[in-house]
Amino acid sequence: ADEGMWFLMHIDRLNHRDMQKMGLQLTSEEIYSINHSSLKDAIVQFGGGCTAEIVSKDGLVLTNHHCGYGAIAELSTPEHDYLTNGFWARSKQEELKPKSLSVRFFVRMDDVSKRILSKVNDQMSEFEREQVINREIARIEQENSEGGKYVVSVKSFYNGNEYYYFVYQDYNDVRLVGTPPNSIGKFGGDTDNWEWPRHTGDFSLFRVYADREGNPAEYDENNVPLKPKYHLPVSLKGFQENDFAMILGYPGRTNRWMPAAGIDQNVNFAYPAWVEASKVGMDNMKKHMDQNQQVKLEYASKYAQVANYWKNRQGMIDALSKHQTAATKRAEESKFNQWANKKDNKPRFGKVIETINRYYELTNEKSRHDNYMMGMLRSSNFASLPYVLGRALLIYADGTDAKKAELKSSLKTEIASQYEKLYLPLEQDVLAAELNLYASKAKAGGLAPRVDSLSRANGGTFNNYIKQAFESSIFSSEEKLLTFLTNPQAEQIEQDPLFLLSSDLMTRYRYTAEEQKKEEANFQRAFRLMVEGMRKANPKKIYYPDANSTLRLTYGKITALPADPRNDAKENFYTTLKGTIAKYKPKDEEFDLPQRLIDLYKTKDFGRYADRAGYMPVNFLTNNDITGGNSGSPVINGKGELIGIAFDGNIEAMAGDVIFDQQLQRTIAVDIRYVLFIMDKFAGAKHLVDEMTLAE
Ligand code: ARG
Incomplete structure (x- = not known):
């Protein structure tokens, strides 16, 4: 558990039993199926570098504030400054189209290692090898694209020892639906960035549009909200320490084999x-x-x-x-x-x-x-x-x-x-x-x-x-x-x-x-052989491939970091609105807060979003294995319901991209109850919460 970024097509074989023991109630088919709609249909790559999840039957997409940031800034002017003041569309007509923003759905994947590696041999130079492989990759991409309907991408894993292809479908009409102001969405700024305890409402909301048949289409007034194959139900029930938690998303780059x-x-x-x-x-x-x-x-x-x-x-x-x-x-x-x-x-x-x-x-x-x-x-x-x-x-x-x-x-x-x-x-x-x-x-x-x-x-x-x-x-x-x-x-x-x-x-x-090119080729070959050799030398060990912007699943549990006296909460696996207020510094660039949020805190007007213990939850920790690119990924409980959005890693474990630290490595997520509280109570956008499927 915890360490590992797994392929969806391998979870049945490698991890499903383990996940069940920890509290997962879904079958592996319910997570990844090629023939039926499954959880994976709700996970998209967002804007090329982040992850997002579909949360309504009308194509609402949740991601991080810092993932929507570029689009929000682009749509802002000093007169209509959505970055500073937030933005909430009261109807679909008010949703805003940034110049270019797309989401990518994952259709299926498969192993093509045998096919590709049968074309090369040890006598080839690195250069020849690369040429031959690229030619074969081009064929595979061509064969699976169904005449341009899909984007197909073949990638190398284990440093050139395995190859898989991924089939995607892109939607290019994606519009801004809502965002909290910077003072919530980026609360804590660069001072708190990469740090725990954290109090950031790092989320923003978009909607995917399609043509009337549900196909991808460039922006058009007549486009309609996408009816997705699947959307994630949202849990208002909260969780406890040691509860099962998994994350699906697009981790960008790790280098766990780095010498x-x-x-x-x-x-x-x-x-x-x-x-x-x-x-x-x-x-x-x-x-x-x-x-x-x-x-x-x-x-x-x-x-x-x-x-x-x-x-x-x-x-x-x-x-x-x-x-x-x-x-x-x-x-x-x-x-x-x-x-x-x-x-x-x-x-x-x-x-x-x-x-x-x-x-x-x-x-x-x-x-x-x-x-x-x-x-x-x-x-x-x-x-x-x-x-x-x-x-x-x-x-x-x-x-x-x-x-x-x-x-x-x-x-x-x-x-x-x-x-x-x-x-x-x-x-x-x-x-x-x-x-x-x-x-x-x-x-x-x-x-x-x-x-x-x-x-x-x-x-x-x-x-x-x-x-x-x-x-x-x-x-x-x-x-x-x-x-x-x-x-x-x-x-x-x-x-x-x-x-x-x-x-x-x-x-x-x-x-x-x-001269350098030669050295690089030698190095590349040696690095590939090192990975091959290490796997041969430890035949019983199960390895997972380094992150390379392909869809992965990581599973583990909700769990604290060793106690941190700076935290406001009794337990160190979550933070609360009380802690947010304690960090408040009026007019400060990073720690200012909107008066309305302070008022909601004072009157304890948390509605159904409060924890059973009475506090308003803000952020929490899991021991899932993520990295940059996972930003915006859903944190999902054992029933397959959304409980949070991952948005950061912790500075103590910054070595994580080259070595996973069992003691220290954590994912920092924003609690979905805080997200809905901000939409409903803070922004008055209850209609958006009502669009979601809530598990209360
Ligand atoms: N550290 C986060 C990541 O790389 C980004 C956080 C953005 N927030 C900020 N205050 N700069 O995923």
Whole structure:
């Protein structure tokens, strides 16, 4: 139990008995069936990077506030600021369509390992192997797409030792139905992010639309709410410690096989650079966001994403160091190495660990460099935008008149949509600050040549250079770009200082020396063999594959963390509204609260949403095994009813993506009773609660 992110098609074979013992009352067919509607039909991937669940027969979808955040910010203006004030559609007509937002339903999956691996052999180079596999993958995707009705994706598992395909159906008309204000949905901000005890109402509500036949359709007034195959019933009954809990969702990435040397590289080279570059980006964004509400809305989502992983990576450095994770892995590897060097195993596995270790040693400085650059690219639009847009403009400038006529309007639209959400003074500061940092810290990994020479010529600081570049570049003004479209001269792009700088950065970012490519291929092969070998060496152990944005189930129970004196509740597996109120700091950016919520607390007006013990529950803990991407996933009880929405992990267990910690790893979820209380009592949107199927 608890550790493991399992495939739905394997639960019957691997886990169902175990789950029943812990309190599951559903059959495995009720969870995953190809022929009948089942629980899996209520689980969707949301907006590409999160999870959500269908909770009504009219296509209502629940996910996290931080998953809807980008769409909510996009729909907000300083006059109609839904991010700050919340939003509740009183009828379907009032629901709001963001520019692009989709949900993905999971149809079925299957094992294609034999088919794919029969096409390769050990004599092939890694490159040939990849080509052959990609060709076969393309065939499988083609065969199962039913002429474009489905999206099919084949993915590798156990580092290239197994392959499965997944069939999906996408719906692109998804509309915002409701969201609490930031002061509830993001209560606690970055201070509380990744922390327990927690008091965040991290949820938002959307609806999926389809054409009249229920098929996916692009946005249209005449679209109707989707009638889903299945929707989750919602429990108002609450739960107790040790009750069964499972989560279905789309965990993004884990690296549980990561070797010791890889962990050392991350702790000492990669993550410190990432953390530092993120912070520089955040500080320079924030400076401008705090002065202007419009800018704040435009950059809210980008800022939150950078801040989220800034704290995560620092937490990983701390947890991996504190728990000496690399030493634990090194011990496993040395045991494996003994097995690998036994006579029969030696030809295939004897050099695996050595190859892996050499690779990391050779790439430490490269990884530091690449992470400074990644931090820059995550924060600065102008590190990449002049390059990307400039290339499109060059194609335009070099095209025939007919070609120009064909491209012009789409380029206009592209420019308008890009520049609508840009604030140039912010971009200028972020880029200069990131370049200053990169040029001073990433030298040993080989700076982008132009950055290197500019840094030398300008005494190491880019502020003046970037200021002048913004003055003369056509990329610092939408008008100049539009003028370019009427009278395109390729030289104007080719000599543009921001285009030249950005091209240099992007070329460097993508560059791998031939020597390195060889090392990478050797490493990839060794890593695949390590996983193969470790599974052979421990034939009785049941392994689960690393997360890679495919649908998984994790099961366990509701359970406390070792007591935390900061918590308000008697037991440390949940928090209450009393604790929320105790954290309240009027006018504070992170800990302010709406007066209405305070009033509801004072009058104890919790309705049917209170716990039997009288308190208003807010967040709770399970020992389920999740990671980023699971955000928005349903927490489901033994009867298959929704009891919460997962939204975070805890900082003590930030090493979780490379090693699962039985003692410390927890999922933080928002209690569904708090979600419904906010909708009904706080927002006056009882009609939405009434749409759901409640188990009281
Ligand atoms: N840590 C959460 C996750 O990665 C995101 C939380 C968003 N909230 C916030 N205060 N930034 O899933």
